[in-house]
Amino acid sequence: MATVVTKATEDLVSKCVAVATDVLRLPTEHVWLDYDKEADVLYFNFRKPSHADDSELTDDDMIIRYEKGEIVGITILNASRRKMGYGL
Numbered sequence: 543m544a545t546v547v548t549k550a551t552e553d554l555v556s557k558c559v560a561v562a563t564d565v566l567r568l569p570t571e572h573v574w575l576d577y578d579k580e581a582d583v584l585y586f587n588f589r590k591p592s593h594a595d596d597s598e599l600t601d602d603d604m605i606i607r608y609e610k611g612e613i614v615g616i617t618i619l620n621a622s623r624r625k626m627g628y629g630l
Contacts, residue, residue: 577621584621589614 565573574587592614594607605617618624 582620582622584618586616586618587614 570588572588574590576585592607592609594609594614596608598606600606603619606613607615607617
C-alpha cells in the first residue's frame with residue numbers, strides 16, 4: 543500500500559529534522575519537551591524525573607532549573623511570542 547505524503551507532512555518532517563540537528567549539539571544525552579499552549583510555556587527537561595533544588599529567573603523570562611548545581615531543565619515563558627530560530 544502506497545502512502546501519500548502531503549505538503550503538511552513534509553513541512554513537519556523538515557522542521558523536526560532542523561530541531562533534531564540542534565538538539566544533537568546540546569551537552570546532554572536526553573531531552574524531553576513539553577508545551578503548555580494555554581499557559582504558553584515550553585519546558586525543556588534534561589532528566590526524568592528531575593527534582594530541581596534551585597532555580598533562577600532570567601531577565602528574558604526564562605527559568606533555569608538546577609539540581610545539585612547542574613542544569614536539569616529550562617522553562618521558556620511566553621514561548622510562542624519569541625523569535626526562536628534554529629542554530630544554537
